[in-house]
Amino acid sequence: MLMDRVHDTQEVFRMTLDCMVKPGVIQEMMYISEPPVYCSSAMFLQAITLLDGEVSFHVIGQNSTQVENYFSSITFSKVAPIEEANYIFILQGVDSQMIQAAIQQANIGTLENPQQSATILLEVEQLSNNEQLKFTGPGIQEMHIVQIAGSDQWIAKRAERNREYPLGIDFILIDEKARLMCIPRTTRIEKLEVL
Amino acid sequence: MKLQTHFALLDEGSKQEIRRTILKAVAIPGYQVPFASREMPIARGWGTGGLQITLSIIGKKDILKVIDQGSDESVNAVNIKKLVTKTTAVETTDETKEATLIQSRHRIPEVPLKSNQILVLQVPIPEPLRQIEASELKTKALHAEQEYSGAWLMLFEQIMKYGKTATDADHPVLVHNRYVMAPSPIPKYDNDKIHQSEALLLFGAGREKKIYAVPPFTNVTSLAFEDYPFEVESFEGKACHLCKTTKAFMDELVDELTNEPYYACNDTSACLSRLNQNEARMEVDVHVAK
Incomplete structure (x- = not known):
């Protein structure tokens, strides 16, 4: 694959940081030529930006074993069970039940060390600014209106697991067009009434 | 063998670890996230925490500004600027408005920061409760339990002794209604700039191995009592002998x-x-x- 590991990962990180800082803002990630076979180019870029031998990860989805082997062979990161993994990659096409189960099992950290919680990288169909959800909280001036395809059920599960701040899970969402949005644990999500 | 310096000096593994730490710090505003502080070519206490953040996040397109106590030209600022530009070749500026990345020691610039900017502050003592509790294990537990009476007591004792809170800089703040945080030794004058700031603020303590953050549009209040409200330094009746302004620190x-x-x-x-x-x-x- 053709990429510049030093500068491309820097760019991916800055974009992810910007999205984590401004929850609900949607940014477009770059593509790499010759993407990996079993996962999207965006997921791959996130993996090489975040993973190394010091952290563990878990992959859920079709071909998860191939993706796990691939990620660990290029990043030296260790594969771990969901409950222990620092980063959980949920690939395109995983059904809502499985996503909820993953959120249920993911590590939310401890009161002494809330940073030890998991970050979930979730592939969704589409991210947009259509009216579905209202984001408020740190990083957001008044509110951000967003739509996350297929989020109806897992949003509630997220709220359930994140209710005891500072414990909670942070999300990095990626859609089919490699658009990126982050939801840190501090973001409050309300469903907008459909008129 | 002549070694070539890597882009932004730090090896990619170090950058990655610091980047992961920053993402968690942003998700938990005001909470001090531990990180493996690296040995730097400047001495600890000279901004190694801030420098490690700067080097981990900087990219080719960034425009860098470094200030030390408000000055672009003091020794610390100049040397850090030299180190970063020699290893990254990024542009530098003195103009606050033009910078995308600002590393600072002890000041938040007077020109209001914008949402495309990141301010990196160098922190000597990240723990606001250190003065009252020497053990890191215990202060971690105090933060976990949101047990901040020590911080309040410190201010109360100052009022008993001096008739007012006597923190000259680094006056503790409450972030997102959860964590008490040391805003680094900025004057009280700058504390209000953190509240609902448009820019991201990152704090790096190299010696104490901590990184923490305040995202934009986050509620930050300086600790104060109802009958002893928070007061900033006053420069009433004083004017700068150069530019004649009366509204500046x-x-x-x-x-x-x-x-x-x-x-x-x-x-x-x-x-x-x-x-x-x-x-x-x-x-x-x-x-x-x-």
């Missing part, structure tokens, strides 16, 4: 001949741009008079 200097005190803006780049504006206005006046 100023340094008190002493005229060595007369022993009279005089004042100068602490933020040199803001002072310079005001001077340039005054100058331009004068030129227009002269032109009109002709």
Whole structure:
């Protein structure tokens, strides 16, 4: 694959940081030529930006074993069970039940060390600014209106697991067009009434 | 063998670890996230925490500004700037408005920061409860339990002793209604700039191995009592001897001949741009008079 590991990962990180800082803002990630076979180019870029031998990860989805082997062979990161993994990659096409189960099992950290919680990288169909959800909280001036395809059920599960701040899970969402949005644990999500 | 310096000095593994730490710090505003602080080519206590953040996030397109106590040209600022530019070749600027990445020691610039900017602050003592509890294990537990009576007691004792809170800098703040945080030794004058700031603030403590953050539009309040409200340094009746402004954080200097005190803006780049504006206005006046 053709990429510049030093500068491309820097760019991916800055974009992810910007999205984590401004929850609900949607940014477009770059593509790499010759993407990996079993996962999207965006997921791959996130993996090489975040993973190394010091952290563990878990992959859920079709071909998860191939993706796990691939990620660990290029990043030296260790594969771990969901409950222990620092980063959980949920690939395109995983059904809502499985996503909820993953959120249920993911590590939310401890009161002494809330940073030890998991970050979930979730592939969704589409991210947009259509009216579905209202984001408020740190990083957001008044509110951000967003739509996350297929989020109806897992949003509630997220709220359930994140209710005891500072414990909670942070999300990095990626859609089919490699658009990126982050939801840190501090973001409050309300469903907008459909008129 | 001649070794070539890697882009932004730090090896990719170090950058990755610091980047992961920053993402968690942003998700938990005000909470001090531990990180494996690296050995740097400057001494600990000279901004190694801030420098490690800067080097981990900087990219080719960034425009860097480094200030030390408000000055772009003091030794610490110049050396850090040199180190970063020699290893990254990024552009630097003195103009706060033009910078995308600002590393600072002990000041938040006077020019309001924008949402495309990141301010990195160097922190000597990240733990606001350190003065009352020496053990890291115990302060971690106090933060976990949101047990901040020690911080309040410290302010209360100052009021009993001096009739007012006597923190000159680094006055503790409450972030997102959860964590008490040391805002680094910025003057109280700058504390309000953290509240609902448009820019992301990152704090790096190299010696103490902690990184923490305040995202934009986050509620940050300085600790104070109802009957002893938070007060910032007052410069009433004082004006900068260069740009004549009365609305800035100023340094008190002493005229060595007369022993009279005089004042100068602490933020040199803001002072310079005001001077340039005054100058331009004068030129227009002269032109009109002709």
